[in-house]
Amino acid sequence: MSSLTWWLEVALRIVVVFLGFMVIPLVVGQLEHKAMAHMQGRLGPMEAGGFHGWAQLVADGVKFAQKEAVVPDAADRRVFQLAPAVALVPYLLALIVVPVGPGTQVGVDLDLGLFFALAVMGIAVLGPLMAGWSSGNKYSLLGGLRSAAQLMAYELPMLLAAASVAMAAGTLSLTGILGAWHWYWLPWQLIGGFVFFTAGLAELQRPPFDMPVADSEIIFGAYTEYTGLRFALFLLAEYAGIVLLCLLTSVLFLGGWHGPFGDAHLGWLWTAIKTFVLAFVVIWLRVSYPRLRADQLQKFAWTVLVPLSLAQLAITGVVRVL
Amino acid sequence: MTDETPEQALETHETHEAQEAPDRKKIPGTGLVQGLATTFKNMTTRAHTHQYPDVAPELPPRTRGVIALIEENCTSCMLCARECPDWCIYIDSHKETIPAPTTGGRERSRNVLDRFAIDYSLCMYCGICIEVCPFDALEWSPELEYAEYDIKEMLHEKDRLTQWVETIPPPVALDDAAEEPKEIALAQKAAAKKQAALDAAAQAPAPTETETPPPAPNPSDPSASAPPEAPASNPSDPSASAPPEAPASNPSDPSASEQEAKGDA
Numbered sequence: 001m002s003s004l005t006w007w008l009e010v011a012l013r014i015v016v017v018f019l020g021f022m023v024i025p026l027v028v029g030q031l032e033h034k035a036m037a038h039m040q041g042r043l044g045p046m047e048a049g050g051f052h053g054w055a056q057l058v059a060d061g062v063k064f065a066q067k068e069a070v071v072p073d074a075a076d077r078r079v080f081q082l083a084p085a086v087a088l089v090p091y092l093l094a095l096i097v098v099p100v101g102p103g104t105q106v107g108v109d110l111d112l113g114l115f116f117a118l119a120v121m122g123i124a125v126l127g128p129l130m131a132g133w134s135s136g137n138k139y140s141l142l143g144g145l146r147s148a149a150q151l152m153a154y155e156l157p158m159l160l161a162a163a164s165v166a167m168a169a170g171t172l173s174l175t176g177i178l179g180a181w182h183w184y185w186l187p188w189q190l191i192g193g194f195v196f197f198t199a200g201l202a203e204l205q206r207p208p209f210d211m212p213v214a215d216s217e218i219i220f221g222a223y224t225e226y227t228g229l230r231f232a233l234f235l236l237a238e239y240a241g242i243v244l245l246c247l248l249t250s251v252l253f254l255g256g257w258h259g260p261f262g263d264a265h266l267g268w269l270w271t272a273i274k275t276f277v278l279a280f281v282v283i284w285l286r287v288s289y290p291r292l293r294a295d296q297l298q299k300f301a302w303t304v305l306v307p308l309s310l311a312q313l314a315i316t317g318v319v320r321v322l
Numbered sequence: 323m324t325d326e327t328p329e330q331a332l333e334t335h336e337t338h339e340a341q342e343a344p345d346r347k348k349i350p351g352t353g354l355v356q357g358l359a360t361t362f363k364n365m366t367t368r369a370h371t372h373q374y375p376d377v378a379p380e381l382p383p384r385t386r387g388v389i390a391l392i393e394e395n396c397t398s399c400m401l402c403a404r405e406c407p408d409w410c411i412y413i414d415s416h417k418e419t420i421p422a423p424t425t426g427g428r429e430r431s432r433n434v435l436d437r438f439a440i441d442y443s444l445c446m447y448c449g450i451c452i453e454v455c456p457f458d459a460l461e462w463s464p465e466l467e468y469a470e471y472d473i474k475e476m477l478h479e480k481d482r483l484t485q486w487v488e489t490i491p492p493p494v495a496l497d498d499a500a501e502e503p504k505e506i507a508l509a510q511k512a513a514a515k516k517q518a519a520l521d522a523a524a525q526a527p528a529p530t531e532t533e534t535p536p537p538a539p540n541p542s543d544p545s546a547s548a549p550p551e552a553p554a555s556n557p558s559d560p561s562a563s564a565p566p567e568a569p570a571s572n573p574s575d576p577s578a579s580e581q582e583a584k585g586d587a
Contacts, residue, residue, distance in 0.1 A: 039361040043371045288357040 013096075013108075021092050025239035026057045031276070032239075032283045033057075039287040064232035072225050074136025083134065084226070084233035087127025090120040091240040098247050099175045101257045101267035106175055113174035114166055117248060118159060125151045125203055127237065128212065132222030143221020146212040146294070150202055153301035154209075158199035160309035161192040164316045165252045178256045185255070188319060192312040193253030195305050197278070200245040202301070204238060206282060208289040211297060242282050243275065250274035383491055385464035386447055390486035391438055395459035398433040402451035402460060410444035411451060412437060412477075440483060442468070443476035463489045 033056060037044030049055025071077055097113040099106035110116050125147070132144015168185065169177040202209035205221075213221035223234050250256055254274050257267030292300065372379060381387075398415035414437035420430045452460045463486040470476050496503075502510075 035365060038365040038369060041364055041369050041371075043369050043373075046373065284358060284361060288361045289354070 017096050018092070021095055021240060024243050025236055028242055028276075028279045029057050029235075029239050030054065031279065032286075035280060035283050036287050039284070061232060065229055067228035069228040069230055070225070072136050075225065076134035076136070079130050079134035080225075081230070083127050083131035083222075084230045084237070086130055087124055087237040088233050088240065090124035091237060091244050094120045094124075094244055095240075095247070097174060098244070098251060099178060099256065100247075100271045102178075102264055109173065109175050111171075111173050111176075114162060114172045114177065114252075117174070117244075118162055121203070121241075121244065122155065124237065124241065125155075127234070128205070128222040131226065131234070135222065135225040137225050139218040139220075139224045140222050142218045143212045143224070146218075147205065147222060149294070150205070150209065150212060150297060153298055154199040154202040154305070157195050157301060157305035157309040158203065160306070160313060161196035161199065162248075162252060164192040164309070164312045165189055167313070167316050167320065174251055178251060178258070181255050181258055183255070183258075186253075189253050189312070189316070191308050191315070193249060195309045195312065196253065197245070197249045197281075199301070199305055200249065201282065201285070202297070204241040204245060206238075206242070207286040208292050209297060210291055211294060214291060242279055246275045246278035246282065247271070249278055254278075379466075381464050381466075383494055384462065385466075386449065386462045387464040387466040388442070388462075388468060388486055389440060389445070389447075389449075389452060389483070390461050390463040390465075390490055391440075391480060391483035392459050392461060392487055393435065393438070393480065393484050395455075395457040396435050396438065397457060397459075398435050399456065401454045401456065405450050405454045407448060407450065408444045408446060410441040412439040412441070435480070438480045438483060439477055441477045443473045461487070461490050463487070464491065465489045 034044045034052070045053025045056035047053055048059045071080055094117040096108050097106065097110045097116050099109070128147040129144050129151075132140045132142075132147060135141070165177060166172050168189065169180040171177060171180070205212050211217075213223065218224070223231060226234060250271060255270075256274070257263060257271050259266060259270030259273075263270070398413055400413055403409070403411040403413050413435070415433045415435050417431045418434050420432060422429050449462065452462060465486050468478070468482075
């Protein structure tokens, strides 16, 4: 009996996480369509679904599913076909350990939650590398190499910033970190939050750090040769990555389910609000800023973000000892 | 920047937003924040998009949408077809004879328009055909929804071209200071002449009614259309240069009287 309820609970948790994983990135994508359009003086999608084009991404998905999945002759078939899955699945795995509310409102309460999330996010960035290497296309290869250079530079400050929070809480468990969270962590971990969010943007190759997919230079970087559903999976991975980055940033640096009132019942709402506000910021930055050059990217990572994250570590350590 | 005097630096600090000189020291990140503010302000203002198929476009009055044919005005003179830079106008016509209006007269012939077609897949909307038409048989219409599924169907025949006549807007009102159109000026001149004749006929029995003697054109002026009574009432009038319509002026019109007085002097 208890074994049955345990299985039911596991199944339910998996279904809920999977549904969230499939739906929330689409909501963020639609938000991007509309917010970006209005920031550029346009209306964005208005027809699909009737009301302000709410079903645009559903229609896009249907369209992608109908398209032919081409594998180029020169491509390394196996790697080429595997790359979208490598890009997408880790975000689903990482989502399982992120708590959305207090208590049991988390897929799996892992003791190594933070470590696990960052580790599988590190796998996700292998997707573009595999795609770029296996496509048999010089633009894809250039895009893959640019991705590699960028990820090398930005993985370090991201991990250092996350380590600062783990140091402050004294645990790697995400629920543990939220349990130890106090409002004064906001100013205390402010620099770390900035570094984590910015480095995460760069890992996701979102503008202004989108040099690996710069369409005016290398078509679409590592994704140039992809069509149909595999291309759609890469796009979904990008938005799932935004969701996960915003979730992690809000959990680590903005207090997750801690809100002004009703934490026990409204915790999921506070998490959702913080996540969507951060997702809006991601879109906002994309519209506002031009793309960084290769040298600017590297300079920004090594001379700004790494020192800042080290400074954050030092501040965290000093405050902890005091 | 380093050689700035302290006063300058202070001033720069106080008015850093107003100063746009690149050499001045700014708070780092000001430009980044301005960029974010600009896009956010854009987002909160309404987009200028007109949702065309749902909302009819507001077109300027002289929009050049399509060329309409006013069939009655066309004489099949072929000027438009020959001036068309890409030869997209097709005209077929034949001659018909009209019986002589009077007995023993000559039969008249006239052109009858059989076909008038414009190939809008070739037309480049230069409007030269409209300019050259001597009888204003072609006119711009603002109509714009005549897309077809096949390029061959873009060749529109007379029946379609004449349907668009209904959509031609009335001519734009003239500017207040504008010269009158030639046609109206001619018509008014003719009307004035006729009125002058009538007035003169009415005045002839009682010429002493007016304060100033009504001037009359020189009888020797061939352009003068003076009534036969006018020279008789004032045979010694010296105003040879008076305009022919001068007698047409109403005697009770003060401005007209003034003009006549000057002419007399």
